[in-house]
Amino acid sequence: MLRVSDLAKQYGKANRPLFSALDFAVGSGEIVALVGESGVGKSTLLNCIAGLDTADRGSVAIGPQALDIVALDETARAALRARSIGFVFQAFHVLPTLTVAQNIGVPLLLCGVPAGEHAPRTQALLERVGLAGFAARWPASLSGGELQRVAIARALVHRPALLLADEPTGNLDPRTADEVLALLLERVREQQTSALVVTHSQHVAQSCDRILTLTPNGLLESGCARQ
Amino acid sequence: MISMRGLPATRMRALSTLSWWLIRAQFKTRRAATLLSMLAIALGVALGYAIHLINDAALSDFGRAMKSVQGDPDAVIAARDSAGSVPLATINAIARDPAVLLVAAVIETRVRIDNAPTPVRLIGIDVFSAMAMTPDLLPRQDEQAAAPNILDGGVYASPALLARLAQSAQDSQSSQGKDFGTRAGGTLKLLRGEQQWLATLAGDLPVARPDDLLLVADIAWVQARFGPADGVSEGRVRLAPDTDLASWRQAWAQRLPPGLLIRAGDDDSARVSNLSRAYRVNLNVLALVALLTGAFLVFATQLTAVAQRSTQFALLGVLGLSPRMRLLQVLLEGVAIGVPGSLLGLALGYALAVTFTQVLGGDLGGGYFAGSAPLIVPALAPALLFLALGCLASLAGASYPAYLNRMQPLAQALKTGFAQRPPADARPAARSWRYAHSWVRRLPLLPLLLALAAFALAQLPPLFELPLAGYASIALVLVVGIASAPLLTQLLFGWLSAQPLPAPQRIALQNVAQAPLMAQVAASGLIVSFALTASMVIMVSSFRVAVDQWLDHVLPAPLYLRSKATPLPLDLLGALAAPAAPFAKVERMANAALTIDPQRPQVALLIREIEPRDPAARLPFTGPLLAPPAAMPAVWISEPMAEIYRLAPAQTLRLPLLGREVEVFIGGVWRDYGRQFGAVVISREDYQQLGGNFQPTDLALWPLPGQQAQATAWLAPWAEQYGLEVADSAAIRRLSLSIFDKSFAVTYALEAAAMLIGLFGLAVTLAASVWLRARELATLGALGFDRRMLSHAVMLEGALIASVGLLIGLACGIAIGAILTHVINPQAFHWRMALAIPWTAVFAGAVITLAAAVLASRYAARQATRLPVAQVLANAQ
Structure with a gap:
């Protein structure tokens, strides 16, 4: 689960507030869409939640132990990300010098999962994202949809408590985007992972359980989109 | 199980796997750059290790050779003047000392055998004391030959001499039908000056070293024929057990006549080590320069590797790879270059040392141990030391890229790629770095202060008799050059980039004027490599010009004749004085050696027929000439002697001459590039007045006008008969300059390597810079820049960076x-x-380097024009 409390971030030399006093939670197995205009601070909020950027105030509790990532030092934040957070990016960010199986195995290595478990877990996820037989392929030989499937498998292979997705279908054509989105939501719900999806797409937002709209005045909740 | 730093062992293993994947991928994708970095490290290690191996082997060999002939005495009593001797009375007095167990007296001289060209050492020993002191010199009687034993006048030859004699006999038999006694029972004719003696070869010296040309006879036999009548060359002393050498030596030093000295084993090793010390240090500094250029190449390679993989590392950081691990990964990649590079360097160094000693002997090109071919024996400790040095150089090269990798802002790097500077708010250390860096960029103060420090260091005297402050000053000059590059870049191109110029020129100027990290790295490589190359060219040229002028002064005669260490025969000297000889003038010279300090190599004593009122006609003086006080002989010392022993004109000097200390007046200091350890010139008249026996070994000859060919022909039979060397001054000059050029050959190779590395660094960093600006260049492409314009912009950028690098370099x-x-x-x-300064050569070098830099930047330009604009822009969204 994810709980964000009183989170604030300023920017620029004048320390102008980007957002302040944000409070929200994402429960286990819940998928929340985060929408808002460009420049309102969606990506910065995502970075603060992931510990890639530092918030000026507030706390971000992640996972069953509710560890506050804001209070941790850089190394501990990295360790918490490795253990508890999965990421899906718009630009895929698949390592070009590693095979598909090696790419998916990276979070397992960072978590310290015993080597014997890597192959079965990677193989099982490859099958579930529709890439069985792709283990030894190099990223350069894959299409955009396939690359994003690899990214989804990599984001979930270590069974994180939280999945953060930044425009996960932004680089895909509508048909592939639909397939990838469906796959992502299905796997997240299956693993009972909390998910926060930053998107500009109404279609993606409507597919989530709830929609949060970030505005210069704070967060607005739009209720359960799917319902 | 918990491993170091508290990481569980399973996680450590997992991280090692990830690290290995990344290293393997890096080596695979950047094969050429990685291989070149490895080779550069290997070159530095190989040079350093080879120098160490050769010198170590040569020193041991030299030490063993000395021990073989000298034995293993506790102390040696010898004359300070090579022409002097140790009186028998002194030897007897020492032998009566209860603290002395044994004194082995030895007489050593040089003789030629019949008309063989090379002189050999004739050593007269007392066979009974030699058993205990110098077992390597013990003779073996050939029982089957009818030859007298050592006490009855038999002489014994070392295996090398026997082989040489056999070869000479074979050559002579085939050409002249003459026979020589080269087996036991045969007769040898020994010549020294006009002296000639017949000796019977009685056997060999079974344990003499393979390279030594030795002849051993009974001391009384040698003394009776070659002298000295009332003395010996050396007394080798073995002390009784429990005798303290230092106090014994101190006590006897006060009792000995002033012309004698006591040498201990430590003095011998110090003297041998001092022979080549400065030369060795210089070569090691060259090896260090090679290692540093290797470190620079690792730096350029790793920096571009980090830049090109910035999004990959950012992704790994986002996925949970800690900053420390990101830093460690790049350092590990540095070690992964350093370890194989250093191992290759050790193997190359060993091969180089073996080849070098087999081809050129153990003298490292400096002429210090000429003639020896030592055995190269690698030892573990130095090998580990050079392995560690290579790894350290590689690690040092990787450290700044590793730091930048650790400091990359992850979210930003994922979006926009490599940040060329650490973020301002990353951490306090980064802030101070940025602050310091902005100082360098904005104020000339730091380069100025560093330049002053470099100047101050260059004024310091040597430390431990080595120019250590000078080396530090050189390092600081390079730092000043690198530190002033951004300043000069902004000064030169900042204003220019604001002027109305065509778009490609303006883009190139703007990019260079902003002095991004990659441009600075490329310029730094060229600054260092061109500075080192230009400095070596300037130094070698200065030296060559100086040697050329010096040769003009020290070779005034058209012809020269010399014997090799033995006096010239009197009949030749008599014939030269006769009116029929085709010579207008003949000047004679004799050589000896003086020991001023037992721990230093000997000083050459040159006894010359020189006009005492006008010594400047023959010696190139560096300062004023002073006349000596009445009744005091004048000497003129060489520059090295003045500096080593801190002497100056007008001082008096107690010279260990002719078995006593003679007070002489220093009349002037002259330039000498021929004898590094010092030389002192005295006139023949003064030497003879002091009681010296003038036995010329060298002649300067002025043929009668128009009769040079006749003069050379007149000398030829004498040279043939007595094994003398005759050469005209032009040949000596050519030979000297050719030896000079050969001894600097290694520096030319290093200069070429340094320039190649600098150019390679430029090509690599420019290519990386293009890669980093892919989106910018693609945008320019989309806005209307065609391929030619893009290519021109990138090549101009390369030319501008190279110009700054060359100017500062x-x-x-x-x-x-x-x-x-x-x-x-x-x-x-x-x-x-x-x-x-050879301006033409230096400017030609700069122009060639600039052209090569423009060519190298073509590679980057090609990369820039190959970028698929649409794809790059699509990926950037």
Whole structure:
């Protein structure tokens, strides 16, 4: 689960507030869409939640132990990300010098999962994202949809408590985007992972359980989109 | 199980796997750059290790050779003057000392055998004391030959001499039908000057070293024929157990006549080590330069590797790879280059050392151990040391890229790629770095202060008799050059980039004027490599010009004749004085050696027929000439002697001459590039007045006008008969300059390597810079830049960076050249000379390098024009 409390971030030399006093939670197995205009601070909020950027105030509790990532030092934040957070990016960010199986195995290595478990877990996820037989392929030989499937498998292979997705279908054509989105939501719900999806797409937002709209005045909740 | 730093062992193993994947991928995708970095490290290690191996082997070999002939005495009593001797009375007095167990007296002289060209050492020993002191010199009687034993006048030859005699006999038999006694029972004719003696070869010296040309006979036999009548060359002393050598030596030093000295084992090793010390240090500094250029290449390679993989590392950081692990990964990649590079360097170094000693012997090209071919024996400790040095250089090269990798802002790097500077708010250390960096960029104060420090260091005297402050000054000059590059770049191109110019020129100027990290790295590589190359060219040229002028002065005669260490025969000297000889003038010279300090190599004593009122006609003086006080002989000392023993004109000096200390007046200091450890000239008249026996070994000859060919022909039979060397001054000059050029050959190779590395660094960093600006260049493409314009912009950028690098490199090169000429050479070798900058060669080098840099930047330009604009822009969204 994810709980964000009183989170604030300023920017620029004048320390102008980007957002302040944000409070929200994402429960286990819940998928929340985060929408808002460009420049309102969606990506910065995502970075603060992931510990890639530092918030000026507030706390971000992640996972069953509710560890506050804001209070941790850089190394501990990295360790918490490795253990508890999965990421899906718009630009895929698949390592070009590693095979598909090696790419998916990276979070397992960072978590310290015993080597014997890597192959079965990677193989099982490859099958579930529709890439069985792709283990030894190099990223350069894959299409955009396939690359994003690899990214989804990599984001979930270590069974994180939280999945953060930044425009996960932004680089895909509508048909592939639909397939990838469906796959992502299905796997997240299956693993009972909390998910926060930053998107500009109404279609993606409507597919989530709830929609949060970030505005210069704070967060607005739009209720359960799917319902 | 918990491993180091509290990481569980399973996680450590997992991280090692990830690390290995990344290293393997890096080596695979950047094969050429990685291989070149490895080779550069290997070159530095190989040079350093080879120098160590050769020198170590040569020193041990030299030590063993000395021990073989000298034995293993506790102390040696010898004359300070090579022409002097130790009186028998002194030997007897020492032998009566209860603290002395044994004194082995030895007489050593040089003789030629019949008309063989090379002189050999004739050693007269007392066979009974030699058993205990110098077992390597014990003779073996050939029982089957009818030859007298050692006490009855038999002489014994070392295996090398026997082989040489056999070869001479074979050559002579085939050409002249003559026979020589080369087996036991045969007769040898021994010649020294006009003296000739027949000796019977009675056997060999079974344990003599394979290279030594030795002849051993009974001491009384040698004394009766070659003298000295009332003395010996050396007394080798073995002390009784429990005798303290230092106090015994101190007590006897006060009782000995002033012309004698006591040497201990430590003095011998110190003297042998001092022979080549400065030369060795200089070679090691060259090896260090090679290692540093290797480190620079690792730096350029790793920096571009980090830049190109910035999004990959950012992704791994986002996925949970800690900052420390990101830093460690790049350092590990540095070690992964350093370890194989260093191992290859060790193997190359060993091969180089073996080849070098087999081809050229153990003298490292400096002529210190000429003639020896030592055995190269690698030891573990030095090998580990050089392995560690190679790894350290590689690690040092990878450290700044590793730091930048650790400091990359992850979210930003994922979006926009490599940030060329650490973020301002990343951490306090980064803030201070940025602050310091902005100082360098905005104020000339730091380069100015560093330049002053470099100047101050260059003024310091040598430390431990080595120009260590001079070397530090050179390093600082390079730092000044690198630190002033951003300033000069902004100064030169900042204003220019604001002027109305065509778009490609303006883009190139703007990019260089902003002095991004990649441009600075490329410029730094060229600054360092061109500065080192230009400085070596300047130093070598200054030295060559100085040697050329010096040769003019020291070779006034058209013809020269010399014997090899034995006096010239009197009949030749008589014939030269006869009116029929085709010579207008003949000047004679004799050589001896004086020991001023037992721990230093001997000083040459040159006894010359020189006009005492006008010595400047024959010697190139560096300062004023002073007349001696009445009744005091004048000497003129060489520059190295003045510097080593801190002597100056007008001082008096107690010279260990002719078995006593003679007070002489220093009338002047003359330039000498021929004898590094000092020389002193005395006139023949003064030497003879002091009681010296003038036995000429060298002649300077002025043939009668128009009769040079006849003069050479007149000398030929004498040279043939007595194994003398005759050469005209032009041939000596050619030979001297050719030896000079050969001894600097290794520096030319290093200069070429340094320039190649600098150019490679430029190509690599420009290519990386293009890669980093892919989106910018693609945008320019989309806005209407065609391929030609993009290519021109990138090549112009390369030319501008190279121009800055060459300009600063030239300034640094001149400064370093001046330090090498005025500080390093005088302090290390006691050679002084004027600075002579070969402007044509230096500018030609700069133009060629600039052209090569433009060519190297073509590679980057091609990369820039190959970028698929649409794809790059699509990926950037």
